Amino acid sequence: MTSNADKGLLIVLSGPSGVGKGTVCSMLRKLAPELVYSVSATTRKPRAGETEGINYFFKSKEQFCSMIDKDELLEWAEYVGNCYGTPRSFVNETIHAGKDIILEIEVQGAMQVKQRFPEGVFVFLMPPSLGELRNRIENRGTETDDSIRSRLSVAAEEIRLLEHYDYAVVNDQVELACERIRSIITAEHCKRERIMPYVKSWMEEVR
């Protein structure tokens, strides 16, 4: 045992729309190359330059339905006529290889994952304040007053879902948020439950 790692962890990174999940995840890819990023299955046709198993696992509608039936997806959703989902097998293979895998996902999807993979580490990305979330939604510049109000009220409802998560990370600065996420992963590897089996085997050795 030279480090606190053996089996990997599934880290589910979620949070209200507008909080900056995508930006944090892009920065994490640069700062934390040791992490594996979950690859979605989709019924969408591949676009030029997209590679099977890197950008997506491309599936026919029939294949996708069969994955749903066999409970092979940790979550799935339909979006403008195409299906997207998280294959359980890719997550399992990664963590059994001792690597941590991160899944960035909307709150509705995260709640599905929580049901099917409760041993995941659920991290909720938070705006520094409600006012700041309003600014971020407004500054996208493409929204009417009504749609801003409606998006903000949806976001407030989504923030309420924090109660189902293990951790909340404030996204005040992207690099700081990434550092907090990495700290959470390190700390999770240090939890007593993960080390206790080694100690029990040592005790056998001394006896």
Place this chain on the structure above:
Amino acid sequence: MTSNADKGLLIVLSGPSGVGKGTVCSMLRKLAPELVYSVSATTRKPRAGETEGINYFFKSKEQFCSMIDKDELLEWAEYVGNCYGTPRSFVNETIHAGKDIILEIEVQGAMQVKQRFPEGVFVFLMPPSLGELRNRIENRGTETDDSIRSRLSVAAEEIRLLEHYDYAVVNDQVELACERIRSIITAEHCKRERIMPYVKSWMEEVR
């Protein structure tokens, strides 16, 4: 809320004798100047250069006994005729000022603190292996074979106490161990329970 900090944490750093608690704590003082280090009360006379409130809180035997009676110590022990203990007030003042405080202590003392301050974060410093702990004890060079065997058997018993801790940090490299401890502190500040009160106040605001 610009960071995940409000009230500070008490971090109790312990582990079997010979594991390198002192070395890790000295390195932490350099690497983590944001942490406050717990100051012990003692009935020992001050030595040249020692300052009240920095090295120790110096107490008469009567004062120390009164602190025990009033439950003002998180733990205490007698050692070669002098009493040493951890004043609860110093810990409370520090965490209420929003600072994290670290207490390095033997496992017996840590178990006393656990009873009186269960909300502390209990971190157990581990040797990378039982063989490595044997090496460290032997390399002190001052021990007979019998005393090495006896110290190793005590250490094995002490390692069993891991079950009462929140985290185990492997002391394979001192800097790495310090980084893990800092990650644990960061992660603890990100726990959902600490952020939930803010979110509840936001919900009031939106309603």
